[in-house]
Amino acid sequence: MSILVFGHKNPDTDSICSSIAYANLKRALGQDAVACALGEVRKEAEYALNYFKVDAPKLIDGVKAQVKDLCLDTENILNVSSSLLEAYNLMNNKGVEAVPVADEEGKFAGCVSLKKIAEELLHQHFKTIDTTITNICKNLDGSVVVNCSEKISGRVFTLSFDMETVMETLESGDIVIVGNRFEAIEYAIDNKAALIILTSNTEISDELKAKAENNGVSVITVPTNNYKTSNTINHCACIESLVEACDCAVCECAYAEDLDLCEKCLYPVVNAEEKVVGLLSAADVAKLPKKDVILVDHNEYGQSADGLESANLLEIVDHHKLGGMKTDLPLSVRLMPVGCTCTIIYNMYKENNVEIPTEIAGLLLSAILSDTLIFKSPTTTELDKQACEDLAKIAGVDMEKYGMDMFKYGTSLDEYSIEEIVNMDFKKFDMSGKSVGIGQVFTLDIDSIFAKQDQFLDYINSTDFDLLVLAVTDIIKEGSYLIYKAPDAVISEAFNVEGAQGVFVEGCVSRKKQLVPGLTAAVKNM
């Protein structure tokens, strides 16, 4: 099983890019690792993946071992055409009393029990038999001489009487068991028997073979004598009529540790299309493998995959505080107080002398620019900046422009209506008896908001609020643009600016700490 490399739940650009870049480094160092994500890729990371043409990590919902991770028996899946003997042998091998059976399309049909097989054989109501050439050859170690039809269905006769009796009893479509009685064989061929089973390795002439082929008569030769052959032929019957409905199917997606299996049973494992993909026993579940995992960009259970406690934690690469994890075995931990996990991974490529592919450089760069807000975040370190300079060269992009384009795309509000944007993060307040609404959105795509400023105003003015302020916050410029329903003088007083639609208030990024106190004071003086 591959090592799973993943970032935190609700993954940001760093979690997505560091999982891809670190899984790539592991593979370059000869380990089988695959990048995973504990949630959908958000728009900002999507921009990076699209730009550098990299597939999104595999989406996983946890690291508990699923049934499909177990070592399933895929060799012994029976279907309705399988023989009683095969079903019995499988029960014997697995030490169970019933076995699952698939229908002709491979979907789970039900189970065949030892009891049903015993009843069928003891009651001896075989006047006719439904089987296949394959079943007979398999169970009687036979070889095909002439094959006219795989499916065989008919009355069974052992030709041991004189020709007169043979001629009285034999009809076309019968199944004939016979030794070296060539007259009787020729008669059966002439009368279009469905199948002739030649016992004790009897061979027939090329002339008879040709005749059989012409008449649509299949011929098999077996090493066993008449007695043994007659006995075993009933065991070759298809199990179809003995299949009983059963609700024992186990989904391949089920968590192995949640299963409660009976030791006397063999279970069919089915996929989403209800097809049987393997067989499972209680003993298989006992050999449950632990998944090998590497965490990037987080190191706390609460932020990580469900079932992490039962996985094999091999490594952590992160830039957050220690989150209190416990492990049974020693592990590699690489924590550094830098702006982004990808800065650490960049350095690990260098330390291991692994060349950074263009697209990986692009992803590492994207994550560092994202986590450090293009170096504006106070978490930014020299190492982050140095890494970006080198990575931008490898990736062949202009760092500033690429970063801004990525942020714009990531924070674009294009898919939302005016009303949705105003109400996206909206709170109502009572200020000195006036009803005041404050909406705030974060975006770097300010231009697209201003292009619709009149529509925003139409909507804002149509509301019942006495005052309404929409703050469009730009985290890179660290301030907010205001569109409002209020006297300009109130805005001027509240935020110490010249009140006008679309005015930029530097440093104003928090509703709680800046927008609300400023407006409360100004409304009071109205």
Ligand SMILES: [Mn+2]
């Ligand atoms: Mn991060």
